[in-house]
Amino acid sequence: MRWAEIANHNGDPLEFPTEPINAKKLQSLKKTDDWQIIDTPPGSAAEIQAAIDTADLVIVPTHPSPLDIDRVWPTLDTLTHKNAAVLLIGVHERRRLYQETRDVFEDQGIQTFASFVPEREDIKATFGTNPHELYTFDEICEEILGIEEMF
Structure with a gap:
């Protein structure tokens, strides 16, 4: 998210949407045919495990x-x-x-x-x-x- 915030602030926004997500929201994600890329921060065990379980x-x-x-x-x-x-x-x-x-x-x-x-x-x-x-x-x-x- 920080990457996207800085790019947006500098007038060079990313060409795709980004949104913060926590472990609880990851666990409730529905399967889709769309691509969803989850980039987890290091050391955030709950989010990392939820991302793994969803992937x-x-x-x-x-x-x-x-x-x-x-x-x-x-x-x-x-x-x-x-x-x-x-x-x-x-x-x-x-x-x-x-x-x-x-x-x-x-x-x-x-x-x-x-x-x-x-x-x-x-x-x-x-x-x-x-x-x-x-x-x-x-x-x-x-x-x-x-x-x-x-x-």
């Missing part, structure tokens, strides 16, 4: 680093009843940790997006704006659409 697909973002990967395992353990996929973010494609991370997930049979979010200052600077440069996000969207067709 058709759970995307688990993580950096390709040992610390971040260590935190992914307990998250994935809670998602065994859901369709879930790891999305690598902050990626330097030619660095060793990126390939090692991919190998670890592949060896463990963890579904991982082929696309990733590159480490770019421009991406970090888009907070509070309506981003016009999509980088790899259009590819990620195509993958999500492909996954959704499998349900």
